[in-house]
Amino acid sequence: xxxxxxxxxxxxxxxxxxxxxxTSLTQFVAQSNIISVEKGQILFVHEEPAKRFFMVLGGxxxxxxETLDGSxxxxxxxxxxxxxxxxxxxxxxxxxxxxxxxxQTKLISIPLNLLKSEIDDNPKMASAMLYHMAKVRRQQDxxxxxxxxxxxxxxxxxxxxxxxxxxxxxxxxxxxPYDKSLVAARLGMQPETFSRALSKLKEATGLEINGSTxxxxxxxxxxxxxxxACSSEFPCxxxxxxxxxxxx
Amino acid sequence: xxxxxxxxxxxxxxxxxxxxxxTSLTQFVAQSNIISVEKGQILFVHEEPAKRFFMVLGGxxxxxxETLDGSxxxxxxxxxxxxxxxxxxxxxxxxxxxxxxxxQTKLISIPLNLLKSEIDDNPKMASAMLYHMAKVRRQQDxxxxxxxxxxxxxxxxxxxxxxxxxxxxxxxxxxxPYDKSLVAARLGMQPETFSRALSKLKEATGLEINGSTxxxxxxxxxxxxxxxACSSEFPCxxxxxxxxxxxx
Numbered sequence: 001x002x003x004x005x006x007x008x009x010x011x012x013x014x015x016x017x018x019x020x021x022x023t024s025l026t027q028f029v030a031q032s033n034i035i036s037v038e039k040g041q042i043l044f045v046h047e048e049p050a051k052r053f054f055m056v057l058g059g060x061x062x063x064x065x066e067t068l069d070g071s072x073x074x075x076x077x078x079x080x081x082x083x084x085x086x087x088x089x090x091x092x093x094x095x096x097x098x099x100x101x102x103x104q105t106k107l108i109s110i111p112l113n114l115l116k117s118e119i120d121d122n123p124k125m126a127s128a129m130l131y132h133m134a135k136v137r138r139q140q141d142x143x144x145x146x147x148x149x150x151x152x153x154x155x156x157x158x159x160x161x162x163x164x165x166x167x168x169x170x171x172x173x174x175x176x177p178y179d180k181s182l183v184a185a186r187l188g189m190q191p192e193t194f195s196r197a198l199s200k201l202k203e204a205t206g207l208e209i210n211g212s213t214x215x216x217x218x219x220x221x222x223x224x225x226x227x228x229a230c231s232s233e234f235p236c237x238x239x240x241x242x243x244x245x246x247x248x
Numbered sequence: 249x250x251x252x253x254x255x256x257x258x259x260x261x262x263x264x265x266x267x268x269x270x271t272s273l274t275q276f277v278a279q280s281n282i283i284s285v286e287k288g289q290i291l292f293v294h295e296e297p298a299k300r301f302f303m304v305l306g307g308x309x310x311x312x313x314e315t316l317d318g319s320x321x322x323x324x325x326x327x328x329x330x331x332x333x334x335x336x337x338x339x340x341x342x343x344x345x346x347x348x349x350x351x352q353t354k355l356i357s358i359p360l361n362l363l364k365s366e367i368d369d370n371p372k373m374a375s376a377m378l379y380h381m382a383k384v385r386r387q388q389d390x391x392x393x394x395x396x397x398x399x400x401x402x403x404x405x406x407x408x409x410x411x412x413x414x415x416x417x418x419x420x421x422x423x424x425p426y427d428k429s430l431v432a433a434r435l436g437m438q439p440e441t442f443s444r445a446l447s448k449l450k451e452a453t454g455l456e457i458n459g460s461t462x463x464x465x466x467x468x469x470x471x472x473x474x475x476x477a478c479s480s481e482f483p484c485x486x487x488x489x490x491x492x493x494x495x496x
Binding site for chain 1: 294313314315316317319321322323335338339344345367368369371374375377378379381382383384385386388389391392393395396397436475476477478479481
């Protein structure tokens with residue numbers, strides 16, 4: 001399969017692009033390309049003029065901003081299926097964050113001006129984009145809620161639950177997707193806080209950690225522990241999960 | 249001025265409605281009404297079917313959700329000029345949070361189905377809504393960043409800075425818009441944490457508190473203290489401020 005054909009197959013299945021006019025989709029495909037970036041490579045920098053946006057195909061991309069005093073605030077770490085930089089069209093064409101590959105990562109690079117004109121010209125595309133934005137807003141809303149009401153062990157538990165197959169109960173093995181230090185930063189915790197919280201989570205739910213593999217006797221224990229401090233019942237429809245990655 | 253005339257004047261100046269077709273605007277006005285709710289009154293409840301959305305005209309509305317174990321997560325406290333419940337159209341027509349008046353509050357109540365059909369039929373309205381959603385997303389993004397990188401005294405300082413006239417430096421008097429306990433909850437802090445953080449903020453910036461009035465010798469001290477742990481320079485364009493309320 002050629003690159004264009006591959007891009008077409010991916011875009012036409014994506015919730016944002018499936019409403020694209022066929023002629024516009026052809027244009028998107030013609031002007032997009034698949035890129036591969038190494039671990040640590042910066043894709044774009046916060047506030048820089050935005051020309052392209054991206055869809056993650058494989059790997060992980062860290063979105064972050066640097067504060068004036070030099071610390072880094074991690075906004076998100078995106079797996080396959082997710083868009084990044086797409087909201088620049090509503091923000092003076094400037095990137096709202098910086099993006100860096102956490103490991104070797106494959107992405108589709110797509111021109112932003114095409115997205116802008118398709119949104120302006122095609123009401124269905126505008127509507128798809130609105131649903132997409134509303135979904136991201138619900139996810140952010142939930143993250144804000146958790147930062148306020150969940151304690152650190154519960155937040156780690158919630159993060160782990162999103163990595164499980166959310167339909168199954170009983171024993172489970174969960175693979176951490178990236179370094180523990182990055183998980184801590186993603187959850188807005190200092191490494192020491194993360195360590196202490198993980199110990200408490202082990203005590204409370206009986207989970208076992210072996211390198212990057214986490215074993216649980218029963219997912220239900222983790223659900224009861226973490227989801228008590230959440231306004232949504234498990235399985236959660238708002239938060240990004242492994243299962244929902246493929247379709248965003 | 250009659251109620252309809254008053255509603256028309258407000259809606260046609262609002263960023264979301266200014267792109268409405270004149271005939272649709274007439275419909276919005278005809279089917280909207282101004283309501284007054286008492287302190288503590290619930291406007292709508294999380295997950296309930298949504299029929300109306302609202303624009304705050306005066307007073308404050310608390311948006312919140314209740315967790316399964318019964319605690320309350322405050323999502324926002326909205327002043328005049330802000331919309332609430334409007335994103336239900338993208339969320340199965342269910343309210344994404346509960347809303348309660350923090351004091352006596354005046355609002356315009358607007359039918360949600362009109363918003364839905366206007367977004368579907370009028371690309372300019374869809375586009376206005378996209379810009380509105382993008383703005384809310386940037387605000388949420390900034391809140392998430394602050395919850396992760398700012399310490400408690402810095403978060404209080406940031407909250408106070410949003411209540412100042414962001415164009416002026418030098419001495420300032422800031423009026424707390426509602427109870428200190430609500431400010432604490434809005435910032436996701438326990439009352440004790442809030443008290444301790446406020447003392448630290450006083451030490452660091454020399455601010456003085458007298459009831460609900462806060463006096464500062466120089467706003468610059470507060471800016472230097474709080475905005476160091478933020479990726480945006482002061483005056484911030486993302487966060488809701490007193491000055492930006494009127495135009496959302």
